[in-house]
Amino acid sequence: MTASPAASADIHTTLSPGEQLLQVDDLAVEFPIRSTILRRTLGTVQAVAGISFDVRAGETLGLVGESGCGKSTTGLAVLRLIEPSGGSVVFRGHDLSRLSPSELRPFRREMQIVLQDPFSSLDPRLTVRSILAEPIRVHQMAEGKRLRERVDELLELVGLRPDHGSRFPHEFSGGQRQRIGIARALALGPQLLVLDEPVSALDVSIQAQIVNLLERLQDELNLAYLFIAHDLSVVKHISDRIAVMYLGKIVELGTRDEITTAPRHPYTKALLSAVPIPDPTRRGLGRRIVLQGDVPSPASPPSGCRFRTRCWKAQAICAEVEPTLEGSSTQLAACHFPEPGLLDILPASHQ
Amino acid sequence: MAVIGSEPSAAPLLSVENLHVTFHGDEGTVQAVRGVTWELRSGEVLGIVGESGSGKSVSVASILGLLPSPPAVVSGGPITFEGRNLLSLSERELRAIRGKDIAMIFQDPMTAFNPVQTIGHQISEAIRVHDRGVKRAAARDRSIELLSLVGVPSPAARFDQFPHEYSGGMRQRAMVAMAIANQPKLLIADEPTTALDVTIQAQILELLEVVRRETHAATILITHDLGVIAEVADRVLVMYAGKVVESTSILPLFQSPRHPYTLGLLGSLPRLDVNMETLFSIPGQPPDMAHPPPGCAFAPRCSLSRDRSLCRAEEPPLIRVGEAWSACHFVEEMEHEAEVVSHEVGMDIRVGES
């Protein structure tokens, strides 16, 4: 699966929905822990500890988990904005981890990122027009009048007007800046967008605008999303499938209905139950599982199952054997004692 | 002055009348709070919801005189707490109340604690500052007791640790311990769980419930999260552009919202428990508070207003509608509007109406 620039020409064609676009296999990312003075390497933190998933054309895979679980690192490693320490990221048959920076460049056109912080993600000294034009210039895809038209088109695509282009980021509100960030990600006409907490810095009413925009763009442009967020409600709303991460591992992977109605992994279950539901009539129904303690440090994760220190179902085996992500249906869980999944609880007629 | 949502008989613990807060900057004046009136009874949990810039935090910070002046100018009032007008008190008198009768829990416990002093020392000091008669040893015992009450494991050992040695959730617990150290009558929690992960948030919300049972303190909970409100509040104020637009008990807020902004918020919230076809999108942006629009500040974004001239011309007063208070000219159309929005998002957003 090695790729030469010539061989990568085939990646720019469109895939039909459902075809495999991205295949991540056993991806790992390590960060060295350095002493502050001498910068000696004292050890490593495995921020992402061997995870596998795939993204298909036109679908949204939600990657959800709490802070420090490695979800954002995963997003950056997929785009090789951080160097993975192991595993492979295969985009339409090409293993990105083996490519040189110049070989990687054509792939940048197909995989783009939208970042969380709408204030830090736009260069305050450039006009919106030059921010949007930059990737197009870098890839020499258009110039002059055609470049201008393309930028106008991008602005309109995300609900802004062409005359906004001559303005500077500080003249826009948070939601509008996030629209600009999305427009920049779309500038090269990508097939996959990594959305790293794209709405978590926004107020509820603005968040809804951006979520609706992302859904519309997905339909219009046949985009695939890797949607990374900590807010399960948003992830549930936008995703087709959901992967739940805990301490550098995927603990459960399934369709959104499987994950949200019949979680198999105890962590997924606890996470779902912890989300406050805007319905006061359901108050005090005793459905909440409050996990004890905090997430352990990724520098010294627990042996065996990483969740066992906070799990109410943990047994001796959980400390010894690391559970693998498995299941009979599409719903995979990494647990020695999983709960019944959606297929198990649905009456046979529904299957 | 109309008093919002009060029982005629019960004397309120805290009442705020016609509060205004403006910030005077080099390039103009921001009207952060524009005439807010509400009250709080003993033992009650009052939720204040609103988005960034709605004035919810500023209005509460002005209660304790916490706003830097200049640039802030607080006017209107009075703010009455147990019969005393807080706005007329000196800084010294306010200090005696802060941390004693009224305590605060902040969003970011990392900045609320002094990083170079142990957590235990800071809680002990919080006790001793209001009661010099307490001996160091007694304050230490009391602090350890408090840490244990809020669920900090091995509190005696944790007493001597520094803030950075606590995890985020633990720090928030320690802040709750410090807040309740002097058995306050009123606890103000400003986005107490916003910086926390959802599983830790669940722990802290549960803790606040325990604290409330133990101390019987009234609580003001400021948050942008209607889910959190639904879990803990008795009564809710919805703020928009420096004003209260709706004030009601918790159930009616979710069952029959009386202001189109509340309705829009409910419709734009993705739900874990129900499948929605699409999110309701409130168009546009919140107004610039240096130049608030004339008439109803929400009118330019309102689905109910439909550009009717009354909305742009006249500021709607907060009027009583059944049990609730609403600041909308066309509040009688809200039932129908709720149906329209419910139809659009593909689920009935009115709780208990499905």
Added chain:
Amino acid sequence: MIRQDGPGEGLDLDAIVEASITAGEETISEMSVDEVAARPPRSPFKVAMRRFMRHRLALISLVFLICLGLVAVFAPIVAPADPNAVDLTSLRSPPSPGHILGTDSAGRDVLSRIIYGARVSLTVGVAAAVSAAGIGTILGLIAGFTRGWVDSVIMRIVDIFLSFPSLIVILLLVAILGPSVITIVVVIAFFEWPTSCRIVRQMTLALREHDFVLAARAGGASNFRIMRRHILSGVVSPLTVVATLLSAQAILLEAALSFLGLGVRPPQASWGGMLNEAQSITVLEGMPWLWLPPGIAIASTVLAINFIGDGLRDAFDPRQTR
């Protein structure tokens, strides 16, 4: 500028204060279509300039310096006399209609020498600051952007330079190389670049962590492009402030060197050199027109530059001052 806005505003007093400072710099609201169309875009540069214009002291100082600069450029036209013309009939004569500021010990017109001296001071100030800032920027960018061992080497060199008693070394160097304007500029720049290098490195380290750099990399931009387009432009504003202050320092250094007789060669006029001639008690007590004008010239120029520096700093980062 680093801004972090969470979903709920919380009780963030900084944010509140900032909101009041930036009041009036409202964002474009989607409703006010006509307003938006009517208003010209506000570049960060324009916004900073507007703030600068409100800084009265800085503005006055700027006008003063511009006048001084014009006087220096057009010295031959402005000056009442040849600065080196010796008038043996009036040695050390007090101010008179013929010599407004009097004459010095060689009978030269003091006012004319002040005017010509401005040429030296301003040239040294500007040239030394620009070259120091230039060297500092290049090395600071490289250090901050590459990090690792390159960074370590450059920063150790900076440390060494900053630990020198620079005035003594400058004196030595000038003595060895022989005094001239060029020597002075080179030597001062050589010892002042580390200050700007540190600032630029620090800014680079901060800027490279911004998400827009990540986004540019995701867009396929090369390191060189990122450095040129995103980092350098962000470094310019703090660098301007530093360079301004450096030029004030350079002017002071030049004056000190000339005062010690190591400045520009006589008879060329320079403010420090004029002070040098006024060392005796008799002059100090009885002939203030010999030392007061150059003293005031140096002090007011340096003060004006420092005020401009303050104004620029406030203009570029309004939060720093409160």
